[in-house]
Amino acid sequence: MSDHGSLEPSNSSSLPFISTSYSHLSENIPRRIKSILEYENDNDEEHIEHFKYKQDLDRKLTVTSIIGLGFSLMGVPFGISSTLWISLMDGGNVTMLYGWIIVASFSICVVLSLSEIISKYPTSGGVYHFSALLSNDKYSLTSSWFTGWFLLIGNWTYCVSILFSGSQFILSIFGLKNVYYKEDIFFVLGVYFILLSLCGFVNFKLSKYLEAINKMCIIWSIGSVLLIDVLLIVFAKRTNSIKDILSTFDNSRSGWPDPIAFMVGFQSSSFTLTGYGMLFSMTDEVKRPERNMPKGAVSSIFISGIFGLIFILPVLTILPELKLLLDDTPEIMPIDIVFKAATESYIVSFLLALLLIGTVFFQAVGSLTTASRTTYAFARDGGLPFKNLWVEVDDIEQSRIPKNALFLSMVVCAVLSLLSLISSSAFNAFMGASVISLSLANGIPILCSMLNKRRKIKGAAFRLKYLCSGWIINSISVFWVVLSAIILCFPPVIKGMTAATMNYAIVVFLAFTAIVTLGYKFWGITSFEGPQIDTDYFELQGIQEQSARPEDFVIGIDDQDDEEDELHYNEDAESVMTKKDPSKSKKTVHWTSSNRNSFDEQETIVGSQYEARTLLEDPTEGRSN
Known part of the structure; x- marks a missing residue:
């Protein structure tokens, strides 16, 4: 006791x-x-911003289509194959394998950060709209202008890079038969213009099949990786040991110290995985973009990272000596030699090369698509001269596309390719500058969000908020953007380097930046408008919820018909002020496009609930006025 x-x-x-x-x-x-x-750790309601832009393009893309487009833009098997020489020069197996894992991990962080932003601001302006919306008012227009031009330049030159390297690869197939093959720049340009014309035709005439093309890309890319792996292992006459695969580091050719060579080798993976930032330019054509864009973007980078690893390991398993790949046949792409040396069969090697050519096609089509949409969006905000010309949307083969923006992108790609006639080093510098531009365009809005304490993404449909994961992932993303931009300025090889083999990417990028700065000072500051948020949307939404007739506009969660919803309702205009807990939501409100147009044309609706009811009952009345 x-x-x-x-x-x-x-x-x-x-x-x-x-x-x-x-x-x-x-x-x-x-x-x-x-x-x-x-x-x-806030638990506030979702608050998705809406914009004043007229919905000119068809919303038809689903999550699966976005994943397919992400696959096509990153083009994992061909992206790794076309830049294989960089990682082999700067360390070999270790750089290729672990460099891919590191770059893929960093890229996932960047995509997660951007997905959080797109779920708050679902706009086809993508990262340049993000920069404006997440910056302080004083720097909003300036940051948006520079980010927009970095994005646009990156889109155009990235498309050129894919088409040009694809043309080189197609012609290098002749090296499978003739080891004395020499590349002819005129033949390369000939194939280049054929590919550009073909991709332009697909985007112009077959745009209504874009959903199917993106889904087909998933099947082709995954199937190609698996089939190439199986054929390489089955037909390989020799294989390397696990120890060699995981630990061989050969830096005898680069001239860099080993640690720097390892990081310079990241260029190979960076060139492949940079395309994710271009995805967000398709937002205007995605159903429920505030949810489907994050799902599609994150899924595509995760799956690309996994299948990149699945592709790399078998290649390293049968990889021949580096002397054969890099020294004896410098005019032929190393991947062609890998196929031929491993299988000792011209037919099998040719089949493997054809699989990669298929990924080139999908990647080129996807990059031209996003380039045209970026051109359209940037011109719509006054970022390009003759904006009315580039924002024109036409009905082509039962699909609405920005025709003139597409043609402008094709012309720019054609002109930039001619630089290869002047100097190969100048052309390579433009391609390197494109990846730097895209990297910085992806990083600027993330940095702006952090500088404003991430408060401007409050209410996003997709949040990185638990255990400060948002701050951690954002910080990693900004670190990687800066590091990758620096790495991309290094020449892969400095041993025996001459003026012709120097990496001039930073020079070209600084020239881009200077021109963009002058353009803003003398023209853009008066013509560029930046993103236009619809500040009246939620007030109108509140009026509609009170006055809408249930039989016309309100669909209960239990009796919602997906097919009817897709046919008769504009999914982008559904109610976005719902609790994150779906059990607390009693109903979902949808607006048809005609209803939204009627609201836009009747400004007095903001102050009159009676007029709102009138328009809802007779959507054509607003048009007659």
Whole structure:
């Protein structure tokens, strides 16, 4: 009894001590950090921003289509194959394998960060709209202008890079028969213009099949990786040991110190995985973009990373000596030699090459598609001269496309390719500058969000908020963007380097930046408008929810018909002010495009609920006025 009694005072006295210690500890946490932590754990309602742009393009793309487009833009098997020489020069197996894992991991962080933003601001302006919306008002237009031009230049030159390297690869197939094959720039350009014309035709005449093409890309890309792996392993006459696959590091050709060579080898994976930022230019054509764009973008980068690894491991398993790949046949792409040396069969090697040519086609079509949409969006905001010409949308073969923006992108790609006639180093510098531009365009909005304490993405449909994951992933993303931009300025090889083999990417990028700066000072500052948020949307939404007739506009969750919804309702205009807990949502409100147009044409609806009811009952009345 006494023992029990003696314990009670001890327990009771310890509680105030613990409470006091906790209170003291809490008071010593910097208020700024504490407020950030509390803010990151908010459970506020979703608040998805809407924009004033007219919906000119068809919303027809699904999550699966976005994944397919992401696959096509990154083009994993061909992307790795066309830049294989870089990783082999700068370390071989170790650089190729672990470099891919590192770059893919960093890229996933960047995509997660951008997906969080797109779920708050679903706009086809993509990263340049993000920069404007997440910056302080003072720098909003400036950051948007530079990000927009970096994105546009990156899109155009990325498309050129894919088409040109694809043309080189197609012609290098002749090296499978003739080891003395020499590349002829005029033949390369001939194939280049054929590919460009073919991709332009697909985007112009077959745009209505874009959904099917993107889905087909998934099947082709995954099937190609698996089939190439199987054929290489089955027909291989020799294989390397697991130790050699995982630990061989040969830096005898680059001239860089080993640690730097390893990082310079990241260029190979960076060139392949940079295309994810171009995905967001397709937002205007995606159903429910605030949810489907994050799902599609994150899924595509995850799957690309996995299948890149699945492709790399078998290649390293049968990889011949580097002397054969890099020294004896420098005019032939190393992947062609890998196929031929491993299988010792021209027919099998040719079949493997054809599979990669298929990925070239999908990648080129996808890059031209996103380039045209970026051109269209940027011109719509006044970022290009003659904006009315480039924003024109036409009905072509039962599909609405920005025809003139597509043609402008094709002309730019054609002109840039002619640089290869002047100097191969100048052309390569433009291609390197394209990846730097895309990387910075992806990183600027993430940095802007962090500088504003991530408060401007409050209410996003997709949040990185638990355990400060948003801050951690955003910080990693910005670090990687800066590091990759620096790495891309390094020449892959400095041993025996001459003026012709120097990497001039940073020079070209700085020239781009100077021209863009002058353009903003003398023209853009008066013509460029930036993103146009529809500040009246939620007020109109509130009026509609009160006045809409249930039989016309309100669909209960339990009786919603997906097919009817797709045919008769504009999914982009559905109610976005719903709780994150779907069980708390009683109904979903949809607007048809005609209803939205009627609201836009009747400004007095904001102040008159009666007029709102009138328009909802007779959508054509607003048009007659």
